[in-house]
Amino acid sequence: MSNETKRDVFEKLAECYSDVSDAYTNETGSPYYCDDEPNYLDEYDAALPDDLPVITELISKYLIMRKRDRGDLVQALDEGTSFLLDGTQWESVQDWFWFSDVKDRVDTFALAWVLGVWRVEETGEIVKLEAEK
Known part of the structure; x- marks a missing residue:
């Protein structure tokens, strides 16, 4: 390299x-x-980076929600690995496992959080959060 x-x-x-x-x-x-x-x-x-983080649609919604609530990354990771989404439990065990099963996924979530841009796995859509003014 x-x-x-x-x-x-x-x-x-x-x-x-x-x-x-x-x-x-x-x-x-x-x-x-x-x-x-x-x-x-x-x-x-x-231009956007070539290697955008890829996260699932539900995780994308969760990230947007936490950012809009002015939460921090530590909170988001803590809640993400436990259960909260819109005040309810994860929709499925699979959604929870996306977060908690693999360290790389936590890194991917953190990268999406920091960059404020990512690709949604299911749709290929690029989500870009606007910087706060």
Whole structure:
């Protein structure tokens, strides 16, 4: 594994693109690209990560509920591994096991919590919580 970030690799690619553009323009006398081409580095910075956490729909609803209640991650994990969702028990034992069965799932939940964005397993929908103002 490399110590380069994805941003480092993308910047190298952008530099190569620029070199090709300059060479093409010098050789042909016409630009390789249009002047109104977007700034891809800015778009890359604004884009979502490639490896979004994936959580189930019910866990997604739970995360949204805890965030809206201004709960903290420790509370959410504690309640998530016990029983609360909208003041009731988990809808099924399987939902509870999603949380408590595997350490990686707790890490996935925590990552979704911190990023404020995740993919819903059943639908593929990307949920993005807006930052509070």
